[in-house]
Structures are given as C-alpha cells and as structure tokens.
Amino acid sequence: MIKEKTETLHTIPDNESVDFGELKNSLGFLVRIAQVKIFKEFYIAMADTKLKPGEFSTLWIVGLNPGYRQGTIARSLNIKPAHMTKLVDRLVRAGYIERVVPPNDRRSVRISLTIEGQEFVNDHRAQFINFHISERENLSDDEYKQFISLLKKFNNLGSAQ
Secondary structure, three states: OHHHHHHHHHOOOOOOOOOOHHHHHOHHHHHHHHHHHHHHHHHHHOHHHOOOHHHHHHHHHHHHOOOEEHHHHHHHOOOOHHHHHHHHHHHHHOOOEEEEOOOOOOOOOEEEEOHHHHHHHHHHHHHHHHHHHHOOOOOOHHHHHHHHHHHHHHOOOOOOO
16 A cells, blocks of 8 residues: 555656645745745855854854853844754854853853954855845845845844834
C-alpha cells in the first residue's frame, strides 16, 4: 500500500499548483514562507560572510547599540536567552563581539563589537544593504513602503513610518 502511494505521488507533474486553502490567508504561514525565501537569498548573497542571518543581524544591531545588555538585545530580536548566549559565544569566538561585565552589576553582561567586528560590519555594509534592496524586487516602491509599515506595526517596532 505504501509503495502504491509513493508511485502515485511521483506521477504528479511538477507544474501543478498546490492548493493552500485557508493557509494562504494565514499571516504566520505567509511570514514563514517569506522568511524561508529571504533566508535562502541571504545565504546566496552573503555566502562569503559565513554567517547565519540572525548572526549578521545581531552584529548589525550590536554595532548600532554598543554596550547594551545582552538580554536587551535578545529581547529586541525575540531571541531566547539561552539561544542568545550561544549566538554571542559564536560571535565572541569569531572575534566580532566582546562581553563586558560591569564591576557594579555582575549579573549584567554588556556586549559591543570588537574592532574586528566593526570592520567586518563596515566591510559588508554595502553588500547587506544591496541584499535588502533585492528583497523587494517583486514589489513596487509604494507596496514595499506599505508592507514595511504594516510589519513594523505588527511587530510593535515603534512608528509605522
């Protein structure tokens, strides 16, 4: 019986459309599909960095917010504390981030880019910006602005502008 089903599945032409039913109206599903597409494109466009999208985004955010607490950065990126610790560990080993524990608050870990980390971000800034410009290739300028505005609103990222 299983073999029969497998044979049937292999005879379905690749050019058939798949019915997504109610999923095509699911924000979570559509955002996930978009994320998978963007991550795939990130790995191609940023292959020479050898970083994952979350790692590069973390470097970018830390560079803009030097000396912030690791937990603050994690919360702003919706990264669980344990995962953030592992992510920062990798970036520390790579020489891009340094941790500082203030003497007056040993529970607080503050992170900043190292000189190497700042140079890395600067060296890849144009490549990163060009990648983000390419993400919008299927959208007009107005559609892109509206989409970004709605995502900012949905994610509570301050002004929708």
